[in-house]
Amino acid sequence: MTTELTEIVSSKHPGPQRQFPDEVREYYRTLLQRLDWPGSSSQRSLQTLGITSCYGGEGVSTIACQLAATAAACDGQRVILVDGNFVSPAVHRTFGLGRGPGFADVVVRGKEIADCIQASGVENLWVLTGGTPPRDPAGVYDSANLPRFIETIREHFDLAVFDLPAVGEASSATRIGGLLDGMLVVVESERVRREAAQRMTEQLTEANARLIGAVLNKRQQHVPNWLYRTL
Numbered sequence: 001m002t003t004e005l006t007e008i009v010s011s012k013h014p015g016p017q018r019q020f021p022d023e024v025r026e027y028y029r030t031l032l033q034r035l036d037w038p039g040s041s042s043q044r045s046l047q048t049l050g051i052t053s054c055y056g057g058e059g060v061s062t063i064a065c066q067l068a069a070t071a072a073a074c075d076g077q078r079v080i081l082v083d084g085n086f087v088s089p090a091v092h093r094t095f096g097l098g099r100g101p102g103f104a105d106v107v108v109r110g111k112e113i114a115d116c117i118q119a120s121g122v123e124n125l126w127v128l129t130g131g132t133p134p135r136d137p138a139g140v141y142d143s144a145n146l147p148r149f150i151e152t153i154r155e156h157f158d159l160a161v162f163d164l165p166a167v168g169e170a171s172s173a174t175r176i177g178g179l180l181d182g183m184l185v186v187v188e189s190e191r192v193r194r195e196a197a198q199r200m201t202e203q204l205t206e207a208n209a210r211l212i213g214a215v216l217n218k219r220q221q222h223v224p225n226w227l228y229r230t231l
Helices: 001-008 024-036 059-072 103-107 135-141 146-156 172-179 195-207 223-231
Strands: 048-053 079-083 125-128 159-163 184-189 211-217
Touching: 001 146, 024 059, 024 146, 024 211, 048 146, 048 172, 059 079, 059 125, 059 135, 059 159, 079 146, 103 135, 103 146, 103 223, 125 223, 135 172, 146 159, 172 195, 184 195, 195 211
Parallel strands: 048 159, 048 184, 079 125, 079 159, 184 211
Antiparallel strands: none
């Protein structure tokens, strides 16, 4: 499996490449810089990044897809986008891919990663969709195979972005948070109250997740003072 996966990751994607608007790419390049990625080869502290929110619909999937695509445009960087939202998977639709097999099939059913990853249409970006819907989504994150899966991803990719469900709607983010290098939280402006955001950060911290930043999404006017103090 390791040899086959190495060969796939080393290959170039054929055909036309997807392009994002310049202003979108610039925004996410700035976000990557603030996350200190890519770091120096001697101190690469961020290889696995989870993205979550308080509630569904705050834009996590959009941010995960665009962040991963922007990272893949960095010279020589190999990136994989993993859809960990089994209830409302969106990554496969964004890139026009089939839903599976994917993440759940690798971790729970023992399928090889090399047989499940798909070319995204963006050079150097691969996608692992959610895969076959599991009967028990929490079981994927409780699986003894999950740490080994993450280590395999580390060996073959410079960055893995995990699109995770909202903390308030599933326990997935808290279950995997402690295994990842960092967690980025998305906060929808004018929707999420301070108390809800505080509760979310406490849950992630209790799960030994490393919170490395927050993205204020769908902002119309001002940035709340309470959010400024958490950044």
